[in-house]
Amino acid sequence: MKILVVGGAGYIGSICAEVLLDQGHEVAILDNLSEGHRRALDPRAEFIEGDLADRETTAATLAQLRPDAVMHFAANALVGESMENPSKYFRNNIAAGLNLLDGMIAAGVKRLVFSSTCATFGPPERVPIDEETPQRPINPYGESKLAFEKILKWYDTIHGLCFVSLRYFNAAGASEKFGEDHHCETHLIPKVLKVALGQKRHVEIFGTDYETPDGTCIRDYIHIIDLADAHILALATPASAFYNLGTGGGSSVREVIETCRRITGHPIPVVEKPRRPGDPPRLIASSKKIKRELGWRPKFQTLDAIVESAWKWHQKFPRGYED
Numbered sequence: 001m002k003i004l005v006v007g008g009a010g011y012i013g014s015i016c017a018e019v020l021l022d023q024g025h026e027v028a029i030l031d032n033l034s035e036g037h038r039r040a041l042d043p044r045a046e047f048i049e050g051d052l053a054d055r056e057t058t059a060a061t062l063a064q065l066r067p068d069a070v071m072h073f074a075a076n077a078l079v080g081e082s083m084e085n086p087s088k089y090f091r092n093n094i095a096a097g098l099n100l101l102d103g104m105i106a107a108g109v110k111r112l113v114f115s116s117t118c119a120t121f122g123p124p125e126r127v128p129i130d131e132e133t134p135q136r137p138i139n140p141y142g143e144s145k146l147a148f149e150k151i152l153k154w155y156d157t158i159h160g161l162c163f164v165s166l167r168y169f170n171a172a173g174a175s176e177k178f179g180e181d182h183h184c185e186t187h188l189i190p191k192v193l194k195v196a197l198g199q200k201r202h203v204e205i206f207g208t209d210y211e212t213p214d215g216t217c218i219r220d221y222i223h224i225i226d227l228a229d230a231h232i233l234a235l236a237t238p239a240s241a242f243y244n245l246g247t248g249g250g251s252s253v254r255e256v257i258e259t260c261r262r263i264t265g266h267p268i269p270v271v272e273k274p275r276r277p278g279d280p281p282r283l284i285a286s287s288k289k290i291k292r293e294l295g296w297r298p299k300f301q302t303l304d305a306i307v308e309s310a311w312k313w314h315q316k317f318p319r320g321y322e323d
């Protein structure tokens with residue numbers, strides 16, 4: 001298939017583009033490089049530098065390429081930032097996304113795979129979180145992604161857009177070529193690995209008094225290659241759908257740090273800090289629906305496998321995509 005990967009210079013988009021290309025698909029990438037990196041662009045893909053906020057260019061790109069499907073990764077994704085600057089999140093994640101949808105409809109492109117998030121659920125009443133769990137986001141980031149999910153349903157009803165919305169839990173790990181390098185790194189695993197690389201003295205643990213066995217937050221870490229596989233399966237669904245994507249297992253912050261110690265051989269000193277605002281104590285996915293309906297099977301079942309791949313990439317690229 002010919003796929004337009006929007007946001008293909010970012011962490012998840014770059015690896016999905018790589019996996020699509022490895023499987024013989026034709027890939028074009030549209031990215032404004034605000035969060036992504038030129039060096040994260042797979043050289044086998046056609047690259048169009050452009051911004052979804054530019055309605056005309058977005059429409060023209062779609063009209064010219066006429067892809068079989070679009071994968072949409074371009075978004076701002078920091079919960080904390082969204083609490084300070086909600087406008088950025090509503091403009092970039094909703095308004096700019098509408099330009100993409102309208103350009104698709106005008107060009108007759110009727111299939112979309114959308115990057116959604118467990119942040120659309122807010123703190124759940126119970127785990128694991130399945131697709132029936134009520135969505136009550138507690139920050140503008142989650143709200144913007146939920147709003148876009150609702151817009152997608154209307155574009156299906158009115159324009160016949162076939163979409164799959166994948167709600168990721170904690171994406172982690174790397175491929176051989178591409179990995180996690182955010183301009184402003186807030187995520188636990190890359191921050192811990194920077195300590196192992198000697199770039200930071202310690203890692204902070206945000207909150208040690210949660211109602212969890214060791215007092216720290218529990219997350220469902222899913223390997224980026226397993227995420228990419230889910231996107232490719234999503235290209236063939238007969239109808240629009242929402243799927244939660246995680247491994248169904250949970251690891252606490254302390255467990256992640258301990259795993260990183262074991263794999264890197266570095267003592268990784270920690271400093272215990274107060275809770276980070278907006279962190280739910282426990283987020284674990286039920287991915288039964290995508291397993292049942294699309295036959296998705298994660299290959300990287302353990303945190304060890306996830307951290308090993310991330311560590312390999314960070315050792316190869318200790319400064320990430322910087323010069």
Ligand code: UFG
Nearest residue numbers: 077117118119186187188191204205206217219253276279
């Ligand atoms: N944490 C630390 N120290 C750090 C960084 C993180 O203790 O230096 C903790 C966090 O408080 C949290 C856990 O590690 O308990 C995981 O934090 P991340 O920032 O790696 O990931 P989040 O679970 O906060 O974020 C993920 C996705 C977001 C999504 C969010 C939904 O990356 O896109 O889940 O809650 F919005």
